[in-house]
Amino acid sequence: MEDVLYTVAETAKLLKTNANYVYELIKRNLLPALKLGSYKVRRTALLEFLAKYEGQDLTDLNDIKKLEVQNYEINKSTESN
Numbered sequence: 001m002e003d004v005l006y007t008v009a010e011t012a013k014l015l016k017t018n019a020n021y022v023y024e025l026i027k028r029n030l031l032p033a034l035k036l037g038s039y040k041v042r043r044t045a046l047l048e049f050l051a052k053y054e055g056q057d058l059t060d061l062n063d064i065k066k067l068e069v070q071n072y073e074i075n076k077s078t079e080s081n
Contacts, residue, residue, distance in 0.1 A: 004043040011041045028061055
């Protein structure tokens with residue numbers, strides 16, 4: 001079985017976040033990783049992480065909660081385009 005390994009920097013880029021946040025996810029056992037000189041994240045682990053936490057607000061890792069999407073009023077004048 002072939003699986004891709006990402007560095008923390010590559011994982012951060014894929015998640016559109018920073019490396020410190022990825023390290024914190026790993027430290028809190030939210031994102032599985034292994035250490036081969038430096039931390040690596042398997043592609044499958046990253047996909048599982050994304051599926052598990054989809055719809056969750058991970059802004060505060062001490063208080064993970066359901067994502068609340070605010071409804072924004074769409075300006076009717078811009079819809080006519």
